[in-house]
Amino acid sequence: METPISLDPCSRHSLQAQLHEQVRKLILGGQLRPGMRMPTSRALAMQLGVSRNTVLLAYERLGAEGYLQTRGAVGTFVNHDLPDDCLAARRLALVAENGSQHISRHRAIAFEGRAQTIVGDKHPAYDFQLGRLDSHVFPFKAWRRLVTSTLSRAGACLTEYGDPAGLLALRQAIADRLGPTRGINVDPDQIIVITGCQEGFNLTARLLLREGASVAIENPAYQGAAYLYESYRARLAPVAVDDKGLCVDALPDAGAALLYVTPSRQYPMGFTLSLERRLRLLDWARRTDTYIVEDDYDSDFRYRGSPIAALMGLDSHGCVIYLGTFSRSIGPGLRLGYLVVPKHLVGPARQVKALFDNGHAWLEQAALAGFLAHDSYENHLRRIRQCYAERRDCLVDSLRRHFGEVTVSGAEAGMHIAWHLAGELPRATDLQIMAAQYGVGIYPLKSAAAFDFGGCAYSERTIMLGFAALDEQQIRAGVERIAAAVEAAQRTAGRGRASRTERMRPRSPANATFRAAARPVTG
Numbered sequence: 320m321e322t323p324i325s326l327d328p329c330s331r332h333s334l335q336a337q338l339h340e341q342v343r344k345l346i347l348g349g350q351l352r353p354g355m356r357m358p359t360s361r362a363l364a365m366q367l368g369v370s371r372n373t374v375l376l377a378y379e380r381l382g383a384e385g386y387l388q389t390r391g392a393v394g395t396f397v398n399h400d401l402p403d404d405c406l407a408a409r410r411l412a413l414v415a416e417n418g419s420q421h422i423s424r425h426r427a428i429a430f431e432g433r434a435q436t437i438v439g440d441k442h443p444a445y446d447f448q449l450g451r452l453d454s455h456v457f458p459f460k461a462w463r464r465l466v467t468s469t470l471s472r473a474g475a476c477l478t479e480y481g482d483p484a485g486l487l488a489l490r491q492a493i494a495d496r497l498g499p500t501r502g503i504n505v506d507p508d509q510i511i512v513i514t515g516c517q518e519g520f521n522l523t524a525r526l527l528l529r530e531g532a533s534v535a536i537e538n539p540a541y542q543g544a545a546y547l548y549e550s551y552r553a554r555l556a557p558v559a560v561d562d563k564g565l566c567v568d569a570l571p572d573a574g575a576a577l578l579y580v581t582p583s584r585q586y587p588m589g590f591t592l593s594l595e596r597r598l599r600l601l602d603w604a605r606r607t608d609t610y611i612v613e614d615d616y617d618s619d620f621r622y623r624g625s626p627i628a629a630l631m632g633l634d635s636h637g638c639v640i641y642l643g644t645f646s647r648s649i650g651p652g653l654r655l656g657y658l659v660v661p662k663h664l665v666g667p668a669r670q671v672k673a674l675f676d677n678g679h680a681w682l683e684q685a686a687l688a689g690f691l692a693h694d695s696y697e698n699h700l701r702r703i704r705q706c707y708a709e710r711r712d713c714l715v716d717s718l719r720r721h722f723g724e725v726t727v728s729g730a731e732a733g734m735h736i737a738w739h740l741a742g743e744l745p746r747a748t749d750l751q752i753m754a755a756q757y758g759v760g761i762y763p764l765k766s767a768a769a770f771d772f773g774g775c776a777y778s779e780r781t782i783m784l785g786f787a788a789l790d791e792q793q794i795r796a797g798v799e800r801i802a803a804a805v806e807a808a809q810r811t812a813g814r815g816r817a818s819r820t821e822r823m824r825p826r827s828p829a830n831a832t833f834r835a836a837a838r839p840v841t842g
């Protein structure tokens with residue numbers, strides 16, 4: 320490792336003094352940390368093109384001042400305990416540095432926007448956060464075998480650039496699956512491997528949006544998509560959603576550059592766009608000359624009924640760009656997904672992908688191609704689908720046990736449900752606070768990676784519950800704790816206002832006051 324030091328032979332300061340000063344600054348600036356081994360005097364002299372004696376004398380002085388410590392033949396190290404006057408100098412250096420950061424903070428940058436928050440490092444004991452998976456269901460054994468065997472036949476694949484659109488074997492395997500599972504008949508050329516849907520949004524924006532363009536988008540919508548399009552200075556035009564998905568009649572008559580939609584399972588509500596609406600939506604896209612960006616983020620998880628063909632599978636006019644991801648079926652840490660474009664967009668889409676990053680990492684692509692090509696992926700899906708279906712059942716049963724006839728949506732597919740709170744229950748944000756005090760994470764729209772434009776029917780009284788990361792015991796315990804939290808709040812309110820007691824009456828199924836109108840669990 321070469322230390323970033325450069326000496327100026329023309330300086331009025333001696334080489335030894337320059338070296339001393341630069342090492343001292345590196346230590347005070349934190350680039351050379353306490354305990355770090357310094358280069359040997361011979362190596363540093365060679366690197367700098369100076370005599371070894373120059374380095375030895377500089378090291379000796381730094382040692383005498385307490386910056387360095389020489390441990391005989393073992394080597395020279397940055398001192399663990401920098402003396403007080405060194406630390407005082409360090410504090411001064413930091414103040415000076417912060418001063419310069421202060422200046423740069425005010426320098427204008429072009430980016431104006433915000434980013435979704437889908438990660439959290441602190442999770443409550445029972446966390447129903449959306450988008451989290453159970454690490455125990457990751458196919459470690461198969462993946463380890465695939466990575467090892469893939470590496471052993473890497474050849475020049477890691478030392479040369481690959482096709483920016485992605486590894487052909489992987490694109491072929493994806494194309495082979497899209498026909499039977501989503502009704503999409505495509506050529507591997509139309510597929511671009513991406514780092515998940517998020518890169519897909521970016522790619523579609525780069526491809527389709529000019530400044531000030533209008534983007535029609537579901538209300539509520541996935542935050543990652545809304546923020547991304549907004550960051551391109553697009554005007555977002557919210558379109559309402561009901562229990563049949565996007566309200567096609569509410570779409571703008573003209574002027575949208577693209578429509579972002581989640582037909583298989585509306586995010587976050589979980590509604591499935593009916594076939595009748597899909598056909599009308601395609602008709603709208605053709606009439607208004609609008610591209611549809613179809614985000615099919617978790618269509619592999621359907622527990623009941625047959626899936627409806629993807630919009631792209633129903634489209635015969637090249638209006639649809641399709642996004643798929645392996646974040647749900649394998650894991651978001653993999654960062655792999657795919658974009659499928661109509662034939663006329665293949666060239667520009669490949670160019671945009673090349674501009675973004677010259678293509679995706681080879682090893683993961685090749686391992687995934689192997690996983691898809693054999694039965695491993697289908698077997699894995701079958702196994703986890705079964706597991707998640709049981710967790711979903713457990714969650715809905717637990718809610719019923721504690722809260723009576725609950726109304727939920729999105730239970731026929733996916734990894735989370737939307738619980739529509741009965742009138743007797745507190746508002747979603749209050750319930751979230753109560754549950755948090757009992758160690759349970761539950762999520763109203765605004766904290767469920769959802770973009771709510773306001774005026775949305777689900778803002779106040781809907782709680783999102785992800786169930787994929789919790790086992791059945793945790794799910795049962797989590798719901799029990801939510802019930803206990805509500806009960807405690809009710810007791811407290813009982814000591815306060817009687818009318819509130821009525822509204823918060825316990826959630827026993829036997830308690831008729833509490834029961835919501837018995838509505839079926841809808842998709």
Ligand SMILES: Cc1ncc(COP(=O)(O)O)c(C=O)c1O
Nearest residue numbers: 450515516517541586616644646
């Ligand atoms: C609707 C929706 N689309 C896309 C994504 C992001 O997927 P990816 O990990 O493929 O970027 C998510 C993640 O939660 C999502 O909920």
